[in-house]
Amino acid sequence: MTIGFIGLGSQGGPMAQRLIEAGHPVMLWARRPESLAPYHDSGATFADSVTALGAACAIVAVCVVDDAGVEAICADLIPAMASGGVIIIHSTIHPRTCTRLADQAAARGISLVDAPVSGGGGGAAAGTLTVMLGGDADVVAKITPLLRAFAGTIVHLGDVGAGQNAKLINNALMAAHMALAHNALEAADAIGVDRAALAELVKVSSGRSFGFDVYARQPSVGAFAHGAKLLAKDVALLGEVMGDAPSFAVLRDTARPYLDLVAHSAAA
Template sequence: MSPAIKPTVGFVGLGSQGGPMARRIVEAGFPLVLWARRPQALEPYADTAAQAALDLDDLGARCDIVAICVVDDAGVRQVFDAVLPAMRGGTRIVIHSTIHPDTCVALAAEAAAVGVAVVDAPVSGGGPGAAAGTLTVMVGGEAADVAAVRPIFETFSGLIAHLGGVGAGQLAKLVNNAQMAANMAIADSGLGAAAALGLDRAAYVELVKASSGRSFGFEVRARLPDVALFGHGARLLEKDVGLLSAVLKDNPATAFLRDTAQPFLERIAHLQAGAQVQGDKS
């Protein structure tokens, strides 16, 4: 393939984060082929040059790079199994989902047997970051494969960190998210202590944001009038803390993160469950 010819990219997973990522790719001039379970999910791309695949087999056959941005291991496996048989040797599959690192390693071995490479590249920054082109991409894979897909990542990222072989991106994402959850738990305790001491909340928040106690986790927690409002984010973080614990098992390196984060995340789940019960009664 001539370097001047941009690779055709397939994208599966047009959710709140994947959707803006796909739009950034096509708006950067890359040929883009989309597939979605619901036809309505393709409607926002009617004003772009993106094309729709008939099915996942069709998408795999048409693309040089297939990006997967679905929710979990089972979803990634389902898409992978459908696209791989149709893909040509020398093509690549990119996994943007946050899943178990061992799943990425297993999929990479299966793909390599037919000449297809796998790069794992979970992202951080959410839908707003994707739309702004400022996502952080945590990458695992062979250097040549990472170099080949980097121009795609550059359309929606502010930072691309290549951390090692396949699975390394997932490992980094899990540690990062466990750290985020632990920081939020510590921030929640700090705000509680400040309230118990009678400090003005708004003034205290501004103080910490400019002082040594600051963190992104603190800023997220401080923006929430009620911690129960973090329900969706807490579920995602709880999944990642669980995956990290499964990878490291009883390794002391993860014990503090897990033991700090889990009670906080479980409390949010309990508050949400209570709110749901109250809603059902009303």
């Protein structure tokens, strides 16, 4: 059973590589031919179009950047795949995009599962990603052995869209934790506590979080510009899902001043 993979960026590339190294037959397609160069001696095969990849593969994973990219890929992929196929969306996008595409796929006898991931390129390369799944339980069971090639934790959260909802909440919480870390270390400066020493203390104390660790190792506020841009996108998406729910407002209002500060510092 050939697995198609589309989206060979900093996270998708290592995920595809792990599938290849696990012995799965993998077919790749990339919009830019140079993205395929690292895989020429890997044992993977290559498609010259999304349509050709879809026609050749029973399962296709998509790991592109945004909703527009996923929709463009699926516009060619869904008509090309045979009934019984499975599309796995690893991108972090709006849950409604996943449910809409799942309906289009179902009309052709194809299943769609949303499976956003957490852990970055390093986690993908190490095989320790967290995968958040939304979709039919039988389909999830079918693809889980494949996901183990790059995942350390795999959680099925509900129907299509549930994985995206979980990822958006996770990323909003990450943004809030980084905002709290920023303010905690600013507070240290304000009252004369050695900032670097406090950072080391918190890393082994009850105030620790993954977000604090990430913030503390940034050389400057603006250095996190790329990550903050992605977190800001996901906070905004969660806002579209939840509206003005009080629980979202707390996450948003905690995270937003820090995310705005990073964007301003990077642009300065």
